[in-house]
Amino acid sequence: MNNPHVVTWFEIPAADLPRAVRFYEAVFAVTLNQEPCPSGMKMAVFPADGEAVKGCLIQHESYKPSADGSIVYLNGGDDLSAPLARAEQAGATIVVPKTLITPEIGYFAQFIDSEGNRVGLYSMH
Template sequence: MSATPTATPTAIANVAVWFEIPVADLARAVRFYETVFAVTLRQEGCPSGMATPMAIFPADDRNAVTGALIQHESCTPGASGATVYLNGGDDLSVPLARALEAGATLAVPKTIITPEIGWFAQFIDSEGNRIGLHSPH
């Protein structure tokens, strides 16, 4: 009987490496997310050369997980797909309040997971996507 080779697990820094949040109106979504997170998104076309407008979230370094708002006919915003959880900072109450002031709808209020894991909340963004926030407090 021959031995079956086993895969050697490789160490990875993050399971997630990139995310895309579909939008119907890129300018409106950029205003919304820049307001919620108090950041500036970098707007550009898709690096592959496709005519796909994008607005990329800032990241601290090359290994940080980040993503973009993306406007493309094949990407439809909606609240029933995968939920992306974004960093709510030290206390997600701050960006959650800004999201609600910017027109978001509260889907799940700030809720404790466990004291060790922290808190989460969810809102429906300007485009109709369900977005999660996570923070330690």
């Protein structure tokens, strides 16, 4: 493996891309970049600098939002309490509150997003 990151790209399914974009822009206080895709897919890419792992929201008939599959953990910044609170304000259901893993590893939380996906947050504080 030449890439130092285990994850190189992620896609979060959306049944309604504009709704999902509004949700994630509210949670992370960012602007997602909507890009054209082949074969009828709709995509909105999360902003990321340099070598950061990148990913998107994606809408297509072959992508089904689910709370039962793989869980993507997004960067909660300095303290995941802030984006977790914004997620709840934007309509998310918190399924795992901010939880200490260990003091050396940090914290995680999980919520169900506007599309029905289980998504995680991670931060050191």
